[in-house]
Amino acid sequence: MSLQNILPYTPEARDMAKTLRKNMTESEKVLWECIRKKQIGVQFFRQFPILEYVVDFYAKEIGLVVEIDGSSHHNRFLEDSHRQARIEKLGVHFIRFTNEQVFNNLDNIVQELRITIENINQN
Numbered sequence: 742m743s744l745q746n747i748l749p750y751t752p753e754a755r756d757m758a759k760t761l762r763k764n765m766t767e768s769e770k771v772l773w774e775c776i777r778k779k780q781i782g783v784q785f786f787r788q789f790p791i792l793e794y795v796v797d798f799y800a801k802e803i804g805l806v807v808e809i810d811g812s813s814h815h816n817r818f819l820e821d822s823h824r825q826a827r828i829e830k831l832g833v834h835f836i837r838f839t840n841e842q843v844f845n846n847l848d849n850i851v852q853e854l855r856i857t858i859e860n861i862n863q864n
Contacts, residue, residue, distance in 0.1 A: 748791050748792075748831055748833070749791075749792060749831075750790035750791055750792060750793075751790070751792065751793045753793065754790035754791070754792065754793050754794060754795055755790045757790070757795050758788045758789060758790045758795045759788075761788040761795055762787060762788045765787070765788070766809070766811055766840075767840075768809050768811060768840040768843040768844065769787070769797055769798075769809055771843050771844065771847065772798070772807070772809060772838075772843050772847070772850065773785075773787055773798070775847065775850075775851050776798065776807070776851075776854065781851060781854055781855050781858065782855065782858055783800040783802055783803055783805070783858055784800065784801070784802065785798045785799065785800050785807070786798065786799050786800075786801065789806075791806075791828050791831070791833070792827060792828065792831075794824050794827075794828065796808060796828070797809050799833075800858070803834070803858060803861045803862060804832055804833045804834055804861070805833070805834045805835075805836065805857065805858065805861060806828065806833055806834065806835045806836070807836055807837075807838070807854065808825075808835065808836070808837045808838070809837075809838055809839070809840060809843060810837055810838070810839050810840070811839070811840040834857070834861060836853070836854070836857055838850050
């Protein structure tokens with residue numbers, strides 16, 4: 742996908758991303774340690790602004806968003822679905838995990854991410 746390096750974002754989203762990078766949740770910190778520095782084959786950016794939103798992790802080179810759904814997402818299914826649909830219209834892929842998955846099945850998450858990355862790269 743050629744446009745991944747120039748996804749639009751608002752100044753407010755950029756500022757929020759900076760703030761969120763300084764205040765990552767425990768589950769985000771745990772996953773970040775496994776995916777940073779191209780450990781699984783692509784470079785991820787944390788707390789990345791897209792449109793007026795901030796996604797948890799984003800791999801520009803393949804257009805993949807990784808979201809960790811914690812307690813703040815429990816009652817926001819419709820809002821999260823709308824947000825995801827708007828971002829997907831830009832050609833971005835999404836994969837979601839829960840806090841519980843991060844804390845209890847981290848190896849499986851990393852393996853699922855590797856498979857997803859491989860599948861995106863093959864297309």
